[in-house]
Amino acid sequence: MIKCSRAGCLSPATxxxxxxxxxxxxxxxxxxxxxxxxxxxxxxxxxxxREFPVEVREGVA
Structure with missing residues (x-):
């Protein structure tokens, strides 16, 4: 399982x-x-x- 990058979170990343x-x-x-x-x-x-360019993509692969 690949976990979320949020500090302290153990949930699977999606x-x-x-x-x-x-x-x-x-x-x-x-x-x-x-x-x-x-x-x-x-x-x-x-x-x-912080005015960084951001894109959210589905899936972790």
């Missing part, structure tokens, strides 16, 4: 939160956090609040 920090990453660089259904909005909102 989404990929794909993001990058444009101040230090080139446009072709992607960072990925894995999220369960409960935390996908929390993690993506956290990144959007």
């Amino acid at each position: 989404h990929r939160v794909v993001w990058r920090n444009p101040r230090i990453h080139t446009a072709d660089r992607e960072k990925i956090w894995l999220a369960c259904d409960e935390h996908v909005d929390f993690l993506s909102d956290y990144l959007r609040a």
Whole structure:
């Protein structure tokens, strides 16, 4: 089982939160956090609040 990236969460991941920090990453660089259904909005909102480009994708494969 692949678990959620939210600190302390042990739930299975069901989404990929794909993001990058444009101040230090080139446009072709992607960072990925894995999220369960409960935390996908929390993690993506956290990144959007920092004005990072974010895309949520279904599945973890």
